[in-house]
Amino acid sequence: xxxxxxxxxxxxxxxxxxxxxxxxxxxxxxxxxxxxxxxxxxxxxxxxxxxxxxxxxxxxxxxxxxxxxxxxxxxxxxxxxxxxxxxxxxxxxxxxxxxxxxxxxxxxxxxxxxxxxxxxxxxxxxxxxxxxxxxxxxxxxxxxxxxxxxxxxxxxxxxxxxxxxxxxxxxxxxxxxxxxxxxxxxxxxxxxxxxxxxxxxxxxxxxxxxxxxxxxxxxxxxxxxxxxxxxxxxxxxxxxxxxxxxxxxxxxxxxxxxxxxxxxxxxxxxxxxxxxxxxxxxxxxxxxxxxxxxxxxxxxxxxxxxxxxxxxxxxxxxxxxxxxxxxxxxxxxxxxxxxxxxxxxxxxxxxxxxxxxxxxxxxxxxxxxxxxxxxxxxxxxxxxxxxxxxxxxxxxxxxxxxxxxxxxxxxxxxxxxxxxxxxxxxxxxxxxxxxxxxxxxxxxxxxxxxxxxxxxxxxxxxxxxxxxxxxxxxxxxxxxxxxxxxxxx
Amino acid sequence: xxxxxxxxxxxxxxxxxxxxxxxxxxxxxxxxxxxxxxxxxxxxxxxxxxxxxxxxxxxxxxxxxxxxxxxxxxxxxxxxxxxxxxxxxxxxxxxxxxxxxxxxxxxxxxxxxxxxxxxxxxxxxxxxxxxxxxxxxxxxxxxx
Amino acid sequence: xxxxxxxxxxxxxxxxxxxxxxxxxxxxxxxxxxxxxxxxxxxxxxxxxxxxxxxxxxxxxxxxxxxxxxxxxxxxxxxxxxxxxxxxxxxxxxxxxxxxxxxxxxxxxxxxxxxxxxxxxxxxxxxxxxxxxxxxxxxxxxxxxxxxxxxxxxxxxxxxxxxxxxxxxxxxxxxxxxxxxxxxxxxxxxxxxxxxxxxxxxxxxxxxxxxxxxxxxxxxxxxxxxx
Numbered sequence: 001x002x003x004x005x006x007x008x009x010x011x012x013x014x015x016x017x018x019x020x021x022x023x024x025x026x027x028x029x030x031x032x033x034x035x036x037x038x039x040x041x042x043x044x045x046x047x048x049x050x051x052x053x054x055x056x057x058x059x060x061x062x063x064x065x066x067x068x069x070x071x072x073x074x075x076x077x078x079x080x081x082x083x084x085x086x087x088x089x090x091x092x093x094x095x096x097x098x099x100x101x102x103x104x105x106x107x108x109x110x111x112x113x114x115x116x117x118x119x120x121x122x123x124x125x126x127x128x129x130x131x132x133x134x135x136x137x138x139x140x141x142x143x144x145x146x147x148x149x150x151x152x153x154x155x156x157x158x159x160x161x162x163x164x165x166x167x168x169x170x171x172x173x174x175x176x177x178x179x180x181x182x183x184x185x186x187x188x189x190x191x192x193x194x195x196x197x198x199x200x201x202x203x204x205x206x207x208x209x210x211x212x213x214x215x216x217x218x219x220x221x222x223x224x225x226x227x228x229x230x231x232x233x234x235x236x237x238x239x240x241x242x243x244x245x246x247x248x249x250x251x252x253x254x255x256x257x258x259x260x261x262x263x264x265x266x267x268x269x270x271x272x273x274x275x276x277x278x279x280x281x282x283x284x285x286x287x288x289x290x291x292x293x294x295x296x297x298x299x300x301x302x303x304x305x306x307x308x309x310x311x312x313x314x315x316x317x318x319x320x321x322x323x324x325x326x327x328x329x330x331x332x333x334x335x336x337x338x339x340x341x342x343x344x345x346x347x348x349x350x351x352x353x354x355x356x357x358x359x360x361x362x363x364x365x366x367x368x369x370x371x372x373x374x375x376x377x378x379x380x381x382x383x384x385x386x387x388x389x390x391x392x393x394x395x396x397x398x399x400x401x402x403x404x405x406x407x408x409x410x411x412x413x414x415x416x417x418x419x420x421x422x423x424x425x426x427x428x429x430x431x432x433x434x435x436x437x438x439x440x441x442x443x444x445x446x447x448x449x450x451x452x453x454x455x456x457x458x459x460x461x462x463x464x465x466x467x468x469x470x471x472x473x474x475x476x477x478x479x480x481x482x483x484x485x486x487x488x489x
Numbered sequence: 490x491x492x493x494x495x496x497x498x499x500x501x502x503x504x505x506x507x508x509x510x511x512x513x514x515x516x517x518x519x520x521x522x523x524x525x526x527x528x529x530x531x532x533x534x535x536x537x538x539x540x541x542x543x544x545x546x547x548x549x550x551x552x553x554x555x556x557x558x559x560x561x562x563x564x565x566x567x568x569x570x571x572x573x574x575x576x577x578x579x580x581x582x583x584x585x586x587x588x589x590x591x592x593x594x595x596x597x598x599x600x601x602x603x604x605x606x607x608x609x610x611x612x613x614x615x616x617x618x619x620x621x622x623x624x625x626x627x628x629x630x631x632x633x
Numbered sequence: 634x635x636x637x638x639x640x641x642x643x644x645x646x647x648x649x650x651x652x653x654x655x656x657x658x659x660x661x662x663x664x665x666x667x668x669x670x671x672x673x674x675x676x677x678x679x680x681x682x683x684x685x686x687x688x689x690x691x692x693x694x695x696x697x698x699x700x701x702x703x704x705x706x707x708x709x710x711x712x713x714x715x716x717x718x719x720x721x722x723x724x725x726x727x728x729x730x731x732x733x734x735x736x737x738x739x740x741x742x743x744x745x746x747x748x749x750x751x752x753x754x755x756x757x758x759x760x761x762x763x764x765x766x767x768x769x770x771x772x773x774x775x776x777x778x779x780x781x782x783x784x785x786x787x788x789x790x791x792x793x794x795x796x797x798x799x800x801x802x803x804x805x806x807x808x809x810x811x812x813x814x815x816x817x818x819x820x821x822x823x824x825x826x827x828x829x830x831x832x833x834x835x836x837x838x839x840x841x842x843x844x845x846x847x848x849x850x851x852x853x854x855x856x857x858x859x860x
Contacts, residue, residue, distance in 0.1 A: 006814045009694075010801055013701050017797030020708075020790050061694050063813040064677070067666050069691045103708050110705045117698060125583050129698040132590050136702050139597055140709025148608040149624035151713075152617050155601045159528055162594050163519055166535045169587060170512075173543040176580060177657040180546075180665035202653045229625060288629055343629050501659035509650045513643055521639050542654065547667065550660035555683035556758065557675060557824065568675055568824070575683065577667030578674075582687040586699045589762055589844075593706030596851050600710040603858055 003059055005048055005074060005120065008041055008082065009130075012113040016106045023102040031094070034105050038090045038112075045083050052079060056466065056476045058122070066478045067186040073122035073477060076463045077320065081119045081249055084327055085112070085242050087445075091438040092234045092331060104144060111137035111238070118246050122477055124172055124182040127250060128165070131211065134243060135161050141235040142227055153226040160223050161213050168210025174203040185477030188257040188470060196261060204259040208251055208268065215247035216301040218275040225282070228294035233338030236290070237331035240297045245327045248301060252308045252319065257470060260311065268309035273398050275302030280405040288344060289337040292409065293330070296368065299402060300326045306399070307383045310390050317464035318382035325379045325446070329364055332442040336361050339435070350417045358417045360439055365410050367446065370403065375446050378453065504545055511538030525605065525612040529598045536591040540584050547580030555581070679821030680755040680830040688760065689833045693804070693815040700797065700843055707793075707851045714854050728778050736778035743771035751841035755830040761837040765844025772849045776856060784853040789846040796843035803836055 015037055023030040051057075056075035060066070089112055094104060114134030121127045139161070143154040176182060178199060179190045191200060213220045228236045255264060279299030286292040300322070307319030336357055340347055351358040367374035370381075380403075387396045449456055466472065511534045518531020555578040557568055606612055609620055674686040688696055747767035754760030772784055804815040811818070822829030 003812055010814065014798060014801045017704065017794050021794040061814055062690050063816040064691055068669055070694045103712050106708050110701055113701065126695055129586060129695050133698050133702050133705060136593060136597065136705045140705065140712060143713055149621045151601055151604050151608065152621040155525065155605060158598055159519055162532050166539050170539045170542065173539060173546060177546040177662050180663040180667060199653060199656065504659065505654050509647055509654060512650060513647050516646065517643055545659060546662050548660050557681040569672060572671040572675060575671050577664045578670060578683040578687045579667050581684045582692055585688060585762060586695050589699045590702050593703045597706045597709055600713045600855060604713055
């Protein structure tokens with residue numbers, strides 16, 4: 001059954017290749033094909049979810065045993081991310097009835113294929129290839145508004161991202177030169193013991209910085225605010241919500257399986273906390289809503305990185321909870337904010353003209369902040385607990401301080417929304433009901449999750465346990481063919 | 490002096506030097522250059538340098554190209570003896586992939602450069618950055 | 634001042650890179666996977682060119698991904714530059730009689746050469762990407778020599794869609810037959826003959842056509858930006 005999960009990657013590619021030609025006959029229906037495909041993907045994933053059960057599975061592509069060919073690794077974490085990606089993509093799918101270039105659908109499909117490939121793949125170079133697919137599709141999507149500013153933002157994004165990819169490729173080249181393999185399970189046998197020296201570290205840094213570009217990691221994230229404020233709202237929502245979390249997922253796999261060294265964890269903790277602080281302060285000084293959300297997204301990514309870099313089961317669990325929370329919440333916030341794209345001070349009295357939208361915004365933002373009993377609170381609590389358990393007290397204080405800054409700018413925003421003064425007539429923002437559907441759905445998923453909190457925590461713990469189990473990963477992928485030529489190094 | 494002579498005659502040394510030079514020049518072009526076109530060229534050089542390192546990883550001393558040439562020789566043992574002396578084919582395949590990816594990205598970057606030049610009439614990154622910020626500012630305060 | 638910091642940074646970078654890279658001694662990589670592939674590739678795929686075996690069989694999904702990346706780049710460039718099928722371009726003159734004639738002479742030769750490279754990809758150095766690049770060059774040569782000879786976007790689009798679909802369908806057939814995506818199928822034939830290596834030459838043919846159409850598309854978009 002799980003073998004059919006390869007269709008997740010293949011079918012979007014097939015449709016993307018075909019769509020420019022068959023769009024002539026389909027007309028307005030061509031957008032619908034993508035939605036149908038995503039629905040089919042959800043069915044596929046739901047079907048496979050049960051069969052994966054407690055033990056992870058592996059798909060051998062081309063039927064070649066593990067270190068020779070490419071493998072897809074399927075465990076609950078990967079499945080969860082694939083399902084969430086599909087749901088968000090379905091909600092954000094640009095299915096307008098008219099006036100949409102079919103090439104926009106094509107780019108979306110390719111981006112999604114890249115996302116699935118990156119999530120599922122268990123091969124270093126294959127991850128790089130799908131990561132590039134995702135990146136190139138996002139360059140195209142970012143420049144869709146066809147304004148001069150979006151071209152410049154897109155170019156800067158392309159340059160920093162390509163620089164990162166080149167670093168990642170250099171890291172892969174280093175690893176291949178030392179080990180002669182790119183299969184992650186195979187490398188997980190070799191690298192932690194045999195490459196625990198300066199070259200292992202340099203490869204780790206190159207890979208983390210390379211994949212950190214999309215994860216909004218600290219030194220390579222200056223593109224975030226520019227791109228998110230100039231791109232189309234749906235693209236922004238997808239990049240901020242899904243793509244950045246997928247990149248974080250890759251980094252998690254790397255630090256658990258390939259580079260489980262305390263120095264690397266410390267380095268990531270440092271990058272994470274700098275990201276959190278810089279992000280929150282930049283958000284505090286941001287002049288418009290989209291940039292504010294972009295900077296807060298950097299801070300949230302930093303939190304996820306900190307949680308993962310604890311490298312304990314509790315830390316991984318906290319990181320996954322934070323990532324899922326942010327993955328569902330940020331697209332909704334960005335969709336709301338795209339209607340209020342102007343300087344913050346002009347938003348005074350928003351609640352009068354569009355009460356529902358601002359109420360939703362406030363609830364979501366409170367969850368982002370981590371106010372009990374909203375879902376964000378439980379995720380942040382997990383993070384603080386895991387930091388306590390590891391005795392990272394300074395980090396704990398810094399995270400709390402950053403939360404205070406976050407509270408300051410969010411409450412300033414709420415005060416503005418609920419000011420008595422009316423908005424000037426010509427500047428009034430009214431958000432229509434139908435534009436709120438995706439937002440309502442996402443908030444609904446989040447709030448519903450609250451009722452199943454104990455259940456959810458249990459499955460999160462299970463996922464974290466499965467994720468941190470290195471032995472299981474290696475045994476699942478390599479099977480009986482273990483310890484291949486390890487003595488050569 | 491003898492040691493240095495040996496090192497300079499070593500192919501390995503020169504491959505390293507060339508790839509490092511390409512990588513450093515490429516990073517210089519991307520990070521420090523103000524001209525958009527030079528940034529694209531820098532990207533090309535950087536990727537070339539990385540690819541050299543990647544393909545170097547597959548080389549074996551006194552090995553042959555990974556192609557079976559004695560096609561008439563149907564003895565499987567003979568073929569296996571030949572393939573055992575071949576270089577690693579995997580990095581070659583990976584570099585092939587990386588080159589095609591780099592070509593696509595560079596073409597995309599060039600098309601963006603063309604568009605930007607048509608819009609703003611300049612390729613100076615500082616001027617363009619300011620123009621982007623100004624556009625953003627205008628769009629924020631004009632949306633009535 | 635800034636110049637000196639730049640020089641300092643670049644020197645430091647070079648030294649760091651040198652320190653990282655120097656221990657990678659040429660010809661001493663452990664080749665863990667490479668040895669296994671060398672030992673089993675001929676049996677598994679029947680291709681004489683082991684690089685082809687890796688590109689299409691062992692790492693076939695990488696190749697599909699890279700095909701998709703090229704397609705993505707061409708699509709995005711199409712959107713960015715706004716491709717239109719212009720029937721006549723008056724602004725740029727032809728390159729002159731000698732060049733135009735030479736292009737016409739070279740064109741069929743280049744086509745044959747490209748097809749040779751593609752079809753012998755499993756036997757000799759070369760294959761879909763290399764042949765596809767030559768194919769695109771052949772068509773682009775005509776455009777360069779005489780700007781009236783535009784590459785028709787509609788035609789390349791159809792070729793590109795069909796070739797890409799063919800590649801995936803070849804993979805899906807093996808999925809339907811054996812339950813594994815992109816597994817080599819068909820008879821392996823005699824090692825070293827043209828009709829050997831099962832489905833690999835078919836994959837390379839699809840790949841070559843796709844890459845050729847894609848690159849031709851890409852070049853003509855870049856060359857014919859609306860004035």
